Amino acid sequence: MNRVKDxxxxxxxxxxxxxxxxxxxxxxxxxRLALFDILDEPGRALADxxxxxxxxxxxxxxxxxxxxxxxxxxxxxxxxxxxxxVLVNNAGIAGINKPTHEITEQEWDLVQxxxxxxxxxxxxxxxxxxxxxRGASIINLSSIYGLVGAPDVPPYHAxxxxxxxxxxxxxxxxxxxxxxxxxxxxxxxxxxxVKQHLLDSGATxxxxxxxxxxxxxxxxxxGEPDDIxxxxxxxxxxxxxxxxxxxxxxxxxxxxx
Numbered sequence: 001m002n003r004v005k006d007x008x009x010x011x012x013x014x015x016x017x018x019x020x021x022x023x024x025x026x027x028x029x030x031x032r033l034a035l036f037d038i039l040d041e042p043g044r045a046l047a048d049x050x051x052x053x054x055x056x057x058x059x060x061x062x063x064x065x066x067x068x069x070x071x072x073x074x075x076x077x078x079x080x081x082x083x084x085x086v087l088v089n090n091a092g093i094a095g096i097n098k099p100t101h102e103i104t105e106q107e108w109d110l111v112q113x114x115x116x117x118x119x120x121x122x123x124x125x126x127x128x129x130x131x132x133x134r135g136a137s138i139i140n141l142s143s144i145y146g147l148v149g150a151p152d153v154p155p156y157h158a159x160x161x162x163x164x165x166x167x168x169x170x171x172x173x174x175x176x177x178x179x180x181x182x183x184x185x186x187x188x189x190x191x192x193x194v195k196q197h198l199l200d201s202g203a204t205x206x207x208x209x210x211x212x213x214x215x216x217x218x219x220x221x222x223g224e225p226d227d228i229x230x231x232x233x234x235x236x237x238x239x240x241x242x243x244x245x246x247x248x249x250x251x252x253x254x255x256x257x
Contacts, residue, residue, distance in 0.1 A: 006027055019088070021225030024050070085135075
């Protein structure tokens with residue numbers, strides 16, 4: 001308990017999946033939360049639930065691909081809570097699953113707008129607030145596919161590779177300000193996005209597909225959102241005060257081969 005007590009934490013894509021799990025765990029550890037998403041109903045429901053449990057939590061409707069919306073929301077968080085300590089860049093989409101030569105410019109740009117520009121906008125407009133708090137932390141949710149390749153979803157893999165190096169660059173740029181920047185690289189995690197990806201890839205039996213994909217991991221299963229949330233808690237807390245520019249891999253051994 002209290003590993004991030006009173007730290008103001010922004011989580012993008014907070015309404016479902018990994019973002020939802022991060023919000024719960026950070027709330028349990030004493031954070032004051034700003035939940036960003038475009039899924040208003042589940043986002044507001046989560047905020048109401050956490051408030052009822054005693055956590056200071058507020059929901060903002062934010063499309064991370066809209067720079068004006070991002071800037072206004074981050075300024076609003078700082079004004080509401082009196083500061084900002086942690087930014088969790090979790091919002092992302094898988095995008096189209098086609099070979100590179102079949103992908104349209106619009107399909108490519110949609111993924112980059114959310115997964116890459118969205119992180120750029122959030123970091124850009126969070127930095128002025130984070131600079132006011134020594135020991136601030138930015139946590140970027142990349143992927144195993146920001147480290148290794150695979151023959152599917154090219155726009156997604158490109159976006160996560162970009163995020164890996166954006167993290168290292170910003171870690172160097174803002175170290176003197178006391179801002180740590182790290183990335184997390186999940187393996188396959190059982191989330192709505194992964195379920196939809198399996199369906200789009202032709203799966204007709206989700207249970208069977210979950211088992212099959214789980215077997216790609218040496219631990220023999222897919223991960224759960226909580227597996228990633230605990231990594232976020234660590235990087236948000238002062239326990240990781242000497243960790244920056246790092247890639248925290250939480251993948252059941254997938255990339256160890």
